[in-house]
Amino acid sequence: MTASRSPQPDQSSVSQPVNNNTSPTTPDDPKSLFATYIKGMAMGAADIVPGVSGGTIALIAGIYERLINALGSIGPNLWQIFRQQGGIKGLLAVWRQVDATFLLFLLLGIATSFATLAGIIKHLLDNQPLLIWSFFFGLVIATVFLLLSEIKRWNIGRAALFVMGLVSAVVISSLPLLATTPSLPYLFFAGAIAICAMILPGISGSFILLLLGAYDAVLEAVNTMNLSVILTVMAGMATGLLLFTRALKWLLARYYQATLALLTGFIAGSLVKVWPWKVDALGALNSDAINNVMPWQYPTGPHWLTTIGLMLLGAVLVSLLSWWGNRTQ
Secondary structure (H helix, E strand, O other): OHHHOOOOOOOOOOOOOOOOOOOOOOOOOHHHHHHHHHHHHHHHHHHHOOOOOHHHHHHHOOOHHHHHHHHHOOOOHHHHHHHHHOHHHHHHHHHHHOOHHHHHHHHHHHHHHHHHHHHHHHHHHHHOHHHHHHHHHHHHHHHHHHHHOOOOOOOHHHHHHHHHHHHHHHHHHOOOOOOOOOOHHHHHHHHHHHHHHHHOOOOOHHHHHHHOOOHHHHHHHHHHOOHHHHHHHHHHHHHHHHHHHHHHHHHHHHOHHHHHHHHHHHHHHHHHOOOOOEEOOOOOOOOOOOEEOOHHHOOOOOOHHHHHHHHHHHHHHHHHHHHHHHHHO
16 A cells, blocks of 8 residues: 555545544534434445445444444453453443444344335345446446545555545456355355445445345345354354454554545445346346346336436435534434
């Protein structure tokens, strides 16, 4: 990284991550907690779609740095913090250290989306793929432009990181899907890999599950409340989360602008995956297809009015979310 050579933190007008040794800058009053819950619901809805990352929503909503700092604070040092004070005081110190109130309401929002929207989104992906992909395509395009405007003092290093992120996301989005019957150990591994992608804006955790052949099994488990599968995937996600977020927290704390350029590249590259006009190898409509075609090559026509309208709706909603995130940050 060109921007990584200086030992000093990256300075910019963009808000920097919260120091893990201080209290969160966002007060945990009922209004802010409700806002966190709603943002968690938006993250959960995005993560259900194979191609859209909940990390993208967190970044736009102004809670990404706080989320990474909170998750990165989870580690062996919590036991030492507990032992220093012990009892209820020790538990409260640990609770504050990991910003647990914020994480709890965010997770409640994500869980609400998974419980209430998983079936609806799966139905739309299966039966109205053009509509849902058009909406998310507009959402992602607006996100890219919003984040590009946040990157100050462009240089060769940051431009290279943006291109690196873009190319990486395009390559990942173009990989062939695996056809497999996942075992529980395999689902644990898939969950660990998917959560890393879920935290990275632009790389969808659900798409990683799709690539690994585990997406249908996980979605079916959520719909049928198959606890053995759900708990296995959650254990894998927890493991991957603890290993990955500490490194990302370090990068955001020291090289925020350079890391933001890389993350924005990831988001821009994901446009390949959320391109609305998709067909399968035989040219038929298929929500799981990875073959993109030009709008006029789509079997039922481009549907310009509907698709562009939904793209604009996605762009407007993400712009409002960004505005709201700045107000509540």
